[in-house]
Every structure is written in C-alpha cells, then in structure tokens.
Amino acid sequence: MAPTNDTAARPSGHQQLLRAIVRWVLIVHAALLVVQPFIAGTMLDGRSAGAQAWHLNIGMALPAIGFLQIVVTLLAWRLARWPQGAFTGSIAVWLLELAQFFIGYLGLPLAIHIPLGLLLIVAGVGMAYYYSYRAVPDAQEPASTPAEARPN
Template sequence: MAATDEPAARPRGTRRLLGAIARWTLIVHAALLVAQPFIAGTMLDGRSADAQAWHLKIGMVLPTIGFVQIVVTFLAWGLARWPQGAFTGSIAVWVLELAQFFIGYLGMPLAMHIPLGLFVVAAGVGMAYAYGYRAVPRALVPASTLADAHPN
C-alpha cells in the first residue's frame, strides 16, 4: 500500500518545491528591478562614486535572472499547474529588460532609458505580486479543498 501512495506524494512535493522556487525567483527579480532606480538616483546625485558600477552590474545580472525566471515559470506552468500568464509575462518582461539593457549600455538618451526602465520595474513588480506574493492561484488549489471551503 505504501508503494502506491509514495509516487502520488512525490509529485505534490515536487510541485510545491517548484512553486516555491518560481515565487522566490519572481521576488528576487522584482527586488533587483526596484533597486535599479534608487541606485541610478544616487548616481545622478553624485554622492556615490560606485553607483554607476553597481547600476551596470545589476543591469547585467537582470537579463540572466529574467531568463532563469522564464525557465522556472515554464516548468511551473507545465509541471506545477501554474497559470500560463506567469510564463508569457516572464518572456515579455525579459524582452523589455534586454531592450532596456542595450539602451543603457549603448548610452542612448535618458528620455528612452528612464520611461522604459520605470515600465520594466512596474511589470516586474506586477509579476511578483500576481504570481509570487498573492495567495496561490485557483488553478493550484485542489478542487476538493475549494469544495470544502465554500459549501453551497
């Protein structure tokens, strides 16, 4: 009997672990996105000589984390029954991040870099809130739990 219960328990634990990894990836990604404007502000203020280097370093790490987020949300969508929006939204944020990175790296006008940067921050934080911070989406809650919680 234990042999039949054991395989059923493993996928649930795997789904839970994959969901936790996806959530933390979304949250860390959003936190680094939020840090960027603050670092840029200290850079423009001229109070920190290292601010430009930190802004560049984080800006170079963000597309990598964005790509990891795409892979993790794809796995969460396929294996842990996460909503497809987490995956497609991650792709959209990553494409915007790449554009933002190249606009900044090539020294294009701040009139392009700043508005796009604010949009990327809002999109990344929105993704983290929608899929990482909020309660588990309905698609992840077993139907038996929903029926028990809301009897009609």
C-alpha cells in the same frame, strides 16, 4: 454527490518546491528592478563612484535572472499547473530588459531609458504580486457538462 479526495487535489512535494522556487525568483527579480532607480539616483550627486558600477552590474544580472524566470515559469506551467500568463509575461519582461540593457549600455537617451525602466518596475512588481502573493489554484476544475448539471 461523490466524496472528494483532498490528497488528489493537493500538489505533490515536487510541485510545491517548484512553486516556491518560482515565487522566490519572481520576488528577487522584482526587488532588483526596484533598486535600480535608487542606485541611479545616487549617481546624480557625483560623489558616489561605485553607484555606476552597481547600476551596471545589476543591469547585467537582470536579463540573466529574467531568463531564469522564463525557465522556472515554463517548468511550473507545464509541471505544477501554474498559470501560463506567468510564463508569457516573463518572456515579455525579459525582452524589455534586453532592450533596456542595450539602451543603457550604448548610452542612448534617458528619455527612452527612464520610461522603459519604470515600465519594467511596474511589470516586474506586478508579476511578483500577482503570481507570488495571490493564491494559485492547485488544479483546474473541469467544467461540468449540461447533462451532468440537470437533476434526474
């Protein structure tokens, strides 16, 4: 068996930086998704005049952060061997965020806005957990061929 070269399997400094950026974007995005219903809840008492402005401002920032997440997960997928699912999941979450923004901005029924918001929270937190807190493989190991697996 040939000795393995650990330095060849380790990601470069640029790859590690890109992975750290992706993790932070995922976490910040998920945190803003989680805070939205709490801010909306403070609007129910009728005394929190600034809560509606905060909810709107964060709601406007979420699609921008979602687009940033698409860009960084694309770069991470292509340059740092990040899983493709982070990129495709980011696109799906971003499209749902755009729909959520327009549903809220146009004042469409809460019967649509609230369940879609809950779906976004689950998707955003799920992606942040799955791709930030779990170990991402550094390199895809090529499968050995049956000829290589047979003893001589």
